[in-house]
């Protein structure tokens with residue numbers, strides 16, 4: 001039985017404080033400010049067996065750690081981790097699915113309502129004393145009533161969003177790589193086809209090369225002048241320049257965004273627009289849910305270094321046949 005307190009885990013960059021405390025109490029934690037392993041001593045590089053982090057793990061960092069066995073990602077999305085490189089080297093990657101599904105779906109519905117009913121602007125109207133001075137906030141040109149919703153990415157989070165929206169009485173359609181056999185929502189085999197069929201497009205798909213800039217000028221044009229784009233997935237899935245253009249010219253009506261191409265940098269042209277609601281990537285950001293995510297990171301590392309299979313390995317590693325038993 002391995003004494004976990006002797007297992008060296010690298011935490012590169014900033015990390016969820018509570019999880020970091022537990023990591024420190026459980027393992028032998030080494031920290032570095034960024035992703036540059038050259039700040040480690042040779043001895044540390046040789047000794048590190050795991051990484052716990054919530055941003056990116058480039059191939060260069062993996063290559064600098066010859067005895068790295070596992071990367072435990074804090075987050076369901078692991079597009080920042082070079083998973084193909086990890087899989088090729090036999091390194092396990094885990095993520096944090098399920099525990100954040102409901103929170104992110106809640107956030108999505110909130111963001112959708114904020115966007116179509118202009119709640120942030122209405123609230124500013126009250127706070128600035130204009131209700132009293134100028135009168136009621138304007139009747140919103142948009143409503144959720146009569147909208148047709150399309151979801152790009154009907155995975156766990158997409159499905160939780162769809163289930164919630166059923167309660168709002170709006171028809172739901174979706175686009176995935178392949179149709180699901182367990183839902184009756186209308187399936188579109190292209191994103192363009194989905195955008196043509198709906199006026200409200202919710203992005204809940206993973207980031208990465210497969211979805212990069214998938215929401216482009218043509219998709220936005222198909223969404224149309226009443227169109228609303230909600231992005232809760234990854235900023236990279238949307239061509240941000242094309243989106244700004246579409247919002248400025250009225251090609252679509254509005255956007256609610258929790259994620260951006262180059263976080264935490266949000267283009268000024270986007271913040272200047274009145275028809276956007278912009279959140280600083282808070283989809284899963286409650287104490288409750290971040291704690292659950294952290295617990296899963298710890299559970300994955302504990303299982304691995306106790307000789308058991310991790311709780312939530314990513315699909316690419318499972319497909320590559322990487323397992324604890326195989327080491």
Ligand code: 8YV
Pocket residue numbers: 054055074075076077078100281283284
């Ligand atoms: C977090 C997320 O913001 O789970 C994800 O994929 O984007 C969010 O829950 C992020 O992972 C925190 O590091």
